[in-house]
Each structure stands twice: as C-alpha cells, then as structure tokens.
Amino acid sequence: MAAPMAAASGGSVTRRLLRGVSRSLSSGGAPAEEPEAAVVNVVFVDREGRQVPVRGRVGDNVLHLAQRHGLELEGACEASLACSTCHVYISEPHLGRLPAPDEREEDLLDQAPLLQENSRLGCQLRLSPALEGARIALPRLTRNFYVDGHVPKPH
Numbered sequence: 752m753a754a755p756m757a758a759a760s761g762g763s764v765t766r767r768l769l770r771g772v773s774r775s776l777s778s779g780g781a782p783a784e785e786p787e788a789a790v791v792n793v794v795f796v797d798r799e800g801r802q803v804p805v806r807g808r809v810g811d812n813v814l815h816l817a818q819r820h821g822l823e824l825e826g827a828c829e830a831s832l833a834c835s836t837c838h839v840y841i842s843e844p845h846l847g848r849l850p851a852p853d854e855r856e857e858d859l860l861d862q863a864p865l866l867q868e869n870s871r872l873g874c875q876l877r878l879s880p881a882l883e884g885a886r887i888a889l890p891r892l893t894r895n896f897y898v899d900g901h902v903p904k905p906h
Contacts, residue, residue, distance in 0.1 A: 788809050791808070817889075831874075833859075835872065839889060840871075848881035
C-alpha cells in the first residue's frame, strides 16, 4: 500500500531527496544558497520637511523602519492596529500599488489629524518592490499617546 502512495507523489522520499541534491550539485557543486532579501529604497520626509533616504528589505514594517532610523513616528499600540499615531502619507503612484486598507485601518485613519487621500498607517505597510522610490511623509502634527518624553524603541 505504501508503494502506490509513493508513486503517486512523484516517487519515494529518498528519490525526491536525491533529485534535489543532484540539481544543486549540477549547478556548480555547491548547495543552492538562499537569496539575499531584496533592498527597497524609500525617502522619509519628517515633520520639518527634511528628507531621510532609507534602505530597507522587502518585508520590513514601515513603522519599525522609520523608528530604526530615528524618525518620530510613535506607534503607541506597537503595530497592533489600535491607534493612529503611525499615520503617514504615501506618494503617488506608490499609493495605488499598495493593497487597499482594510476596514479596521480605515476606521483608525478617520481619527488621525490632517487626514488626506494618501493617508495610511505605517504599521500596516510592509516594504515591497512596489514601494521602490516612494516618499513617506509624516504629518505636521499627530495625536500622541506617550507622555513624559517617552521615545519608542524599535523592535
């Protein structure tokens, strides 16, 4: 009974493993390496209008990337989608390349001061090749939740 199942799935486990080793050896003798994550270049624009070019990797969270580079993007809920303190503006045409915000993000954006058509929550955005060259601007003001000069630490 085991033989028909192995045949149906492309051969025995041993044969499938050997085929994988054979392929990697035929490509130069060394096992295939994991490709390095692609780099995405964006420009953050802080509240004073200063441009901060940043290189991140595909999959990086925009909120955490901004915090790692010293930008004052609060993220009081620590990316749990419970506030609007990571409100940013995304440049065109990059905004149109992103997935639409879900209902929870839209509800929180309604609470953000200075809401615009290109507003998004940084905690809900991940770097992708679609964001290459994007300008991500911080609004001139925000509704902060931290008090006493607390500065969030990047994760």
